[in-house]
Amino acid sequence: MQQESYQTSIDDESPWQQDFELGLFVRAIKKSIGVDLDNYARGSLKRRVRQLLYKQNVNFISELIPKIIYDATFAQFIINELTVNVSALFRNPGVFASLLKNVFPVLASYTRIDIWVAGCACGEEAYSLAILLDEAALLERSQIHATDINVESLYIAGSGLLQRSLDRETAQRYRMAGGCNSLSNYFNGAYKDTRLNERLLKHISFNQHDLTQQEGFTSPQLILCRNVMIYFNQALQDKVLISLYNNLIPNGFLVIGANESLNQSSIATQLLAIDKNNRIYKSIKKRD
Numbered sequence: 001m002q003q004e005s006y007q008t009s010i011d012d013e014s015p016w017q018q019d020f021e022l023g024l025f026v027r028a029i030k031k032s033i034g035v036d037l038d039n040y041a042r043g044s045l046k047r048r049v050r051q052l053l054y055k056q057n058v059n060f061i062s063e064l065i066p067k068i069i070y071d072a073t074f075a076q077f078i079i080n081e082l083t084v085n086v087s088a089l090f091r092n093p094g095v096f097a098s099l100l101k102n103v104f105p106v107l108a109s110y111t112r113i114d115i116w117v118a119g120c121a122c123g124e125e126a127y128s129l130a131i132l133l134d135e136a137a138l139l140e141r142s143q144i145h146a147t148d149i150n151v152e153s154l155y156i157a158g159s160g161l162l163q164r165s166l167d168r169e170t171a172q173r174y175r176m177a178g179g180c181n182s183l184s185n186y187f188n189g190a191y192k193d194t195r196l197n198e199r200l201l202k203h204i205s206f207n208q209h210d211l212t213q214q215e216g217f218t219s220p221q222l223i224l225c226r227n228v229m230i231y232f233n234q235a236l237q238d239k240v241l242i243s244l245y246n247n248l249i250p251n252g253f254l255v256i257g258a259n260e261s262l263n264q265s266s267i268a269t270q271l272l273a274i275d276k277n278n279r280i281y282k283s284i285k286k287r288d
């Protein structure tokens with residue numbers, strides 16, 4: 001008699017079984033490397049985990065758990081796989097044009113300028129800022145602190161290597177952002193080996209930092225945290241916003257992503273919109 005074969009997978013599990021396993025998975029990562037995914041938006045986390053199972057060629061989340069608990073390198077690898085590091089040079093160019101108009105003149109009044117790019121992916125946002133600061137003759141007194149939870153992205157970012165070679169769309173965004181030079185002046189090499197010039201790269205530091213667990217480490221005049229909080233639930237978004245706000249110097253500026261909002265946040269009244277469309281806010285906290 002022929003034996004019937006059963007190939008079961010997570011798709012065959014009931015929702016509560018999937019949620020149960022996902023809960024164990026989240027706890028295992030926290031135990032292994034301290035990263036807490038508990039307050040990440042559940043829908044997108046589930047989708048990413050599903051893709052991960054496929055890539056790892058396993059059927060159930062629970063199969064990954066022993067390795068996550070006993071192998072911190074594997075747990076960090078999982079974080080690198082789960083995080084979405086899509087970015088681009090001069091992404092949403094209107095934001096940069098507005099920074100140039102509304103924020104750079106204020107930055108120019110400081111002898112030392114500190115900018116924190118939180119959730120920097122492979123460095124594109126930090127590179128864009130460095131270029132515009134250079135054109136505004138502010139780069140020499142600027143330091144950009146770029147952080148991310150994904151060490152693989154940070155490694156690429158620190159090398160200056162572009163994920164996409166310079167194309168017409170990038171040049172267009174650069175112009176729309178207020179760029180007034182030739183973009184190729186800021187990069188060496190071509191095609192798949194295009195890198196930001198060392199002269200600009202040396203003004204950017206790249207460090208691992210978990211926005212959900214750690215305090216910031218500078219008192220920047222400007223923080224950009226764009227397209228990171230969309231992956232968090234409301235409670236975590238609020239916690240991170242409060243932390244970013246506390247890090248800013250009085251009258252400092254905060255920029256969030258086009259699909260992010262301060263509406264539900266308990267610090268909404270502490271931040272004045274100076275360009276609502278482009279999500280640029282100014283802290284109105286008083287100096288001590």
Ligand SMILES: C[S@@+](CC[C@H](N)C(=O)[O-])C[C@H]1O[C@@H](n2cnc3c(N)ncnc32)[C@H](O)[C@@H]1O
Pocket residue numbers: 083084085086087088091118119120121122125147148149150153209210211212225226227228231257
């Ligand atoms: C979609 S990218 C946004 C990149 C860039 N800010 C932009 O807008 O183009 C989101 C980044 O947030 C990072 N990220 C996710 N969770 C994080 C956390 N808890 N702490 C710091 N960075 C995090 C991801 O690794 C990823 O590089």
